[in-house]
Amino acid sequence: MFDSLAKRLRYRNIAASLLLVGALISLGAVVLNRDDTKPEPEATVAAVPVPVVVEPEPEPVDPRSLLSWKRGTFGNTLIYNQLQQSGVDSGDIHRIIDLLTPVYNFRKSHPEHAWEVGFREDGAVAAFTLKVSPVEIYDLDGLDGEAALARREVETYTEAKIVRGAIDISLFGALAEEPQTAVLAGKLAKVFAWDIDFYKDPRQGDRFDILIEAKYVRNEDGHHFLEYGDILAARYQGAFDTYDAYAFDAGDGDIGYYNAEGKSLVREMMRSPLKLQRITSRFNRNRFHPVLKRRRAHNGVDYGAPRNTPVMAVASGRIVRAGRYGGAGIAVEIQHRNKILTQYFHLNKIAKGVHVGARVKQGDVVGYVGKTGYATGYHLHYGMKRNGRYVDPTAQKFPPSTPVPDAQRDAFQQQVTTYLAQLDVVRAGGDVLVRNQDTAAQENERQAD
Numbered sequence: 001m002f003d004s005l006a007k008r009l010r011y012r013n014i015a016a017s018l019l020l021v022g023a024l025i026s027l028g029a030v031v032l033n034r035d036d037t038k039p040e041p042e043a044t045v046a047a048v049p050v051p052v053v054v055e056p057e058p059e060p061v062d063p064r065s066l067l068s069w070k071r072g073t074f075g076n077t078l079i080y081n082q083l084q085q086s087g088v089d090s091g092d093i094h095r096i097i098d099l100l101t102p103v104y105n106f107r108k109s110h111p112e113h114a115w116e117v118g119f120r121e122d123g124a125v126a127a128f129t130l131k132v133s134p135v136e137i138y139d140l141d142g143l144d145g146e147a148a149l150a151r152r153e154v155e156t157y158t159e160a161k162i163v164r165g166a167i168d169i170s171l172f173g174a175l176a177e178e179p180q181t182a183v184l185a186g187k188l189a190k191v192f193a194w195d196i197d198f199y200k201d202p203r204q205g206d207r208f209d210i211l212i213e214a215k216y217v218r219n220e221d222g223h224h225f226l227e228y229g230d231i232l233a234a235r236y237q238g239a240f241d242t243y244d245a246y247a248f249d250a251g252d253g254d255i256g257y258y259n260a261e262g263k264s265l266v267r268e269m270m271r272s273p274l275k276l277q278r279i280t281s282r283f284n285r286n287r288f289h290p291v292l293k294r295r296r297a298h299n300g301v302d303y304g305a306p307r308n309t310p311v312m313a314v315a316s317g318r319i320v321r322a323g324r325y326g327g328a329g330i331a332v333e334i335q336h337r338n339k340i341l342t343q344y345f346h347l348n349k350i351a352k353g354v355h356v357g358a359r360v361k362q363g364d365v366v367g368y369v370g371k372t373g374y375a376t377g378y379h380l381h382y383g384m385k386r387n388g389r390y391v392d393p394t395a396q397k398f399p400p401s402t403p404v405p406d407a408q409r410d411a412f413q414q415q416v417t418t419y420l421a422q423l424d425v426v427r428a429g430g431d432v433l434v435r436n437q438d439t440a441a442q443e444n445e446r447q448a449d
């Protein structure tokens with residue numbers, strides 16, 4: 001998270017209570033001090049932070065407000081020509097370009113980058129501003145004397161934003177109106193990576209709600225979306241199933257995603273497709289094949305097992321192969337989430353209901369051990385591909401799927417309640433519900449943008 005919004009809100013509450021306690025105690029101190037006969041020891045009062053009221057300093061006059069400004073964007077005209085047309089002489093133009101060159105490459109200027117030049121009443125150039133983006137702004141001041149370059153401080157703030165949508169064709173389509181569609185879709189896909197295959201599962205009419213951190217920058221032109229942070233909560237109501245996810249930091253500093261019951265959304269793979277395993281041949285990129293009598297990578301693990309021992313799917317997924325497959329004999333392949341594919345070869349037969357396109361859950365029997373294809377005896381060849389590349393299935397580490405620890409269940413439930421309240425209170429799309437800095441006035445200002 002940028003800074004966990006929830007955490008920050010919690011801290012602010014704590015800070016507010018401290019201030020309140022401080023105020024009450026200082027009030028008490030005033031009363032006690034009236035009793036001159038029995039002064040309270042200093043330490044009681046001194047130990048508690050008392051809010052200090054700082055008088056606001058008078059606003060200094062911004063010298064830039066006294067200048068008259070001309071503005072433009074780089075567009076497709078040379079900046080030199082633009083400034084010249086605005087009445088800047090070539091000496092000043094060269095000076096401006098030289099001063100900005102350490103921070104900006106004028107050869108790679110983007111047409112949308114903007115400039116502003118400030119003239120004194122007598123026509124002398126006094127200031128220049130380069131706006132690369134809402135967060136990257138350079139101010140050149142004192143061009144009529146001692147020039148100074150500074151990157152402008154920008155104010156950013158994070159809000160929890162709600163994004164709701166319905167699938168028409170794809171998740172991308174449903175999010176097309178949102179800024180940074182691909183980033184947002186990627187974040188949602190990652191949260192539900194073990195449950196939903198966003199390339200295949202979504203159906204027309206599926207609905208989703210996302211509560212996500214969104215970072216904005218505020219400047220004199222208004223508010224600008226900057227980037228997304230973490231998804232705080234998400235719900236997906238699909239034709240196939242309904243899923244929910246809640247972000248929670250179980251104490252290790254990293255957030256994990258859990259369902260409302262506090263179970264991790266990460267699904268571990270079973271260590272092996274067989275209940276009892278005995279490895280007879282390990283994964284080996286350069287092994288002598290007993291049947292083919294030549295060197296050939298062994299892209300999997302062989303488990304010796306009696307004929308017709310049930311073979312289970314190591315994780316939920318979709319069957320992408322079920323049938324005769326050359327030397328692999330009767331084979332089953334399952335495509336899982338996160339670009340993992342598992343293979344089960346030399347089967348004696350395939351289990352009922354297992355056909356290409358069928359879904360299986362972790363632990364479902366997909367077939368029975370045999371010796372079809374190139375096999376010397378009854379065994380299961382178990383293979384795995386990650387991102388299209390063969391890997392040793394026994395050496396793969398998958399993130400642990402530990403639930404929310406008991407000691408943190410209350411905190412977790414509270415978090416879920418908060419998130420649900422945010423997701424459910426306002427049903428209209430894209431509403432801003434939580435802010436850490438904004439006031440109602442600023443919110444109105446934004447709506448007027």
Ligand SMILES: [Zn+2]
Binds near residue numbers: 381382
């Ligand atoms: Zn094998």
